[in-house]
């Protein structure tokens with residue numbers, strides 16, 4: 396049986412899970428990971444195969460076995476995912492150095508969105524300019540979405556081809572995606588994981604005039620990028636570290652306003668996603684916030700009665716919570732690790748390397 400190490404460098408944590416076949420045997424989570432040093436416990440035991448989450452795969456639609464050429468290609472995308480791509484590249488370098496004989500597979504968040512239709516993929520810029528600079532919308536959180544979509548179809552007891560769902564991934568990064576027939580048809584993150592909803596430290600979408608204004612007032616492009624990616628979002632609004640646990644424990648008005656804005660923006664994005672679907676069979680909530688905080692889940696759902704979503708009786712199904720309604724709400728536990736292991740096994744199934 397193949398052992399797989401699944402590595403998920405998120406913007407607020409590093410998660411590692413060892414699988415024996417399909418079964419997770421050990422998992423560790425390093426909260427507040429600095430993205431620079433690779434903690435030794437993450438590389439404690441050599442697996443047969445390593446799967447590494449890269450949020451940005453550019454135009455790639457499938458996982459790729461990491462070699463020098465793929466690494467150079469992924470490094471070129473670092474400016475489009477500054478919180479994620481450099482740490483993932485460091486992790487990949489450490490893995491390849493430690494276990495040069497072991498295949499390491501890059502699995503991409505963006506690949507789940509490779510079927511976005513033009514209306515969701517294009518940016519409303521001059522076409523020539525967008526083409527010259529490779530500007531288009533990609534979408535992220537795809538490994539989480541792939542698992543959530545599969546699980547939602549199981550819970551609906553229907554083939555995935557006959558489902559229309561909205562998935563809100565509520566983690567340190569926040570996104571909402573409309574998935575029809577198992578395919579992403581629209582999503583709130585775009586060219587980079589900075590578009591759309593505010594995150595723990597990311598501003599999310601802003602009027603572009605805010606950027607011109609700050610640049611004209613003397614802020615450098617580098618400072619602007621750092622401010623919008625590491626000092627904004629829930630952290631910037633509240634003066635805390637932006638973790639929902641810190642926000643909910645903070646009695647200040649700023650923290651309460653940050654939570655209110657977050658919930659409002661998540662609901663607004665869910666309502667917008669409904670316009671991208673021809674059918675709406677379930678709302679799926681996933682990501683660290685949804686996994687750990689039933690109260691915040693209920694507060695998102697409480698404002699969505701106009702979509703037919705309502706807080707009804709709940710039951711658990713394996714790791715997940717089903718709230719009855721038409722459509723129902725599924726709190727699907729985030730399992731990017733399972734998806735990583737699945738994709739890496741699939742990508743290397745014909746290789747003698749394993």
Ligand SMILES: Nc1ncnc2c1ncn2[C@@H]1O[C@H](COP(=O)(O)OP(=O)(O)O)[C@@H](O)[C@H]1O
Nearest residue numbers: 405406407408566567638639682683684687688
């Ligand atoms: N026990 C918990 N209670 C409430 N919120 C939590 C808890 N654990 C994690 N979270 C929330 O989940 C967020 C992290 O989500 P996660 O999806 O793990 O992020 P990432 O993958 O980007 O590191 C934290 O910022 C925090 O807001």
Ligand SMILES: CC(=O)OP(=O)(O)O
Nearest residue numbers: 405406535566568588
């Ligand atoms: C894409 C993204 O924002 O990921 P995470 O929530 O893991 O930081």
Ligand SMILES: [Mg+2]
Nearest residue numbers: 405406566567
């Ligand atoms: Mg994450």
